Amino acid sequence: MRDDTPTGDAVTCTGLRYSFGGTKAVDGVDLTVCAGEVFGLLGPNGAGKTTAIRCVTTLLPVPSGMVRVFGYDAATQKMAVRRLLGYVPQQLSADASLTGRENVSLFARVFDVPRRERAGRVGQALEAVGLADAADRMAGTYSGGMVRRLELAQALVSAPRLLMLDEPTIGLDPIARTSVWEHIMAVRAATGMTVLVTTHYMDEAEQYCDRVALMHKGQVRALGTPERLIADLRERRGDGAVPTLEDVFRDVAGSGLDEGGGEFRDVRRTRNTASRVG
Numbered sequence: 651m652r653d654d655t656p657t658g659d660a661v662t663c664t665g666l667r668y669s670f671g672g673t674k675a676v677d678g679v680d681l682t683v684c685a686g687e688v689f690g691l692l693g694p695n696g697a698g699k700t701t702a703i704r705c706v707t708t709l710l711p712v713p714s715g716m717v718r719v720f721g722y723d724a725a726t727q728k729m730a731v732r733r734l735l736g737y738v739p740q741q742l743s744a745d746a747s748l749t750g751r752e753n754v755s756l757f758a759r760v761f762d763v764p765r766r767e768r769a770g771r772v773g774q775a776l777e778a779v780g781l782a783d784a785a786d787r788m789a790g791t792y793s794g795g796m797v798r799r800l801e802l803a804q805a806l807v808s809a810p811r812l813l814m815l816d817e818p819t820i821g822l823d824p825i826a827r828t829s830v831w832e833h834i835m836a837v838r839a840a841t842g843m844t845v846l847v848t849t850h851y852m853d854e855a856e857q858y859c860d861r862v863a864l865m866h867k868g869q870v871r872a873l874g875t876p877e878r879l880i881a882d883l884r885e886r887r888g889d890g891a892v893p894t895l896e897d898v899f900r901d902v903a904g905s906g907l908d909e910g911g912g913e914f915r916d917v918r919r920t921r922n923t924a925s926r927v928g
């Protein structure tokens with residue numbers, strides 16, 4: 651019998667590069683996401699986070715370097731990689747004119763959840779994100795936090811081993827942000843899935859991520875547990891003050907962090923995402 655249980659590290663990127671014309675969006679990224687951890691890819695607008703994770707999802711090709719997901723090559727074994735993934739993109743992926751249940755059912759069909767298991771799995775996914783009671787309402791009537799949780803259910807219905815979330819809490823109020831994270835963490839605790847998340851909310855990363863990579867201008871400038879990165883900066887500064895993860899970021903990114911903060915396209919996309927869930 652074939653054993654499909656994925657083994658080894660969840661994600662390995664080696665020398666990953668991706669350019670849009672002359673723009674080096676990802677400029678030589680090396681990182682490993684261990685199985686079962688919550689890994690945060692952090693950085694300001696335009697740092698290269700979305701491009702990097704799109705390469706991992708196989709939505710973008712890997713023109714240079716290597717990306718592996720549980721050992722499968724994202725360039726040559728796309729379908730094997732896709733079968734292991736759940737992905738919540740920044741752009742809206744729920745249909746406002748369908749109910750929550752219909753939206754999740756659609757994803758169950760797309761991801762080939764066996765017909766006889768479908769209704770049960772859709773119900774479980776909605777339950778897992780706290781939407782069981784609202785499942786038969788139109789998604790158009792949901793609050794921003796509920797829409798994000800619905801998108802989470804869509805990604806969870808295929809029981810992914812690796813859940814990838816691009817800015818899952820952008821534009822949400824603090825209560826809705828906490829609720830999204832609590833549901834992610836509960837599913838992760840129940841299933842042992844790996845979570846790879848991009849965010850520019852340093853406080854969330856500090857609270858929920860086991861390890862983080864700080865990206866700036868297409869490169870990983872620091873990588874480790876939030877505690878280690880903070881302790882290292884504290885030691886370097888030697889003034890007794892306890893820095894935050896944001897201080898660490900400013901330290902590794904230098905003054906570049908304040909210059910512009912991404913191109914117009916990046917800011918506009920962030921605003922669009924924020925306003926459609928807000």
Ligand SMILES: Nc1ncnc2c1ncn2[C@@H]1O[C@H](COP(=O)(O)OP(=O)(O)OP(=O)(O)O)[C@@H](O)[C@H]1O
Nearest residue numbers: 670673675694695696697698699700701913915916
């Ligand atoms: N489709 C595209 N065409 C041209 N350039 C792009 C495109 N998508 C991204 N870029 C550029 O690539 C760089 C990295 O963008 P990317 O979206 O990966 O950053 P990000 O860290 O995810 O930003 P954000 O937080 O705004 O999502 C930026 O300079 C951006 O302008």
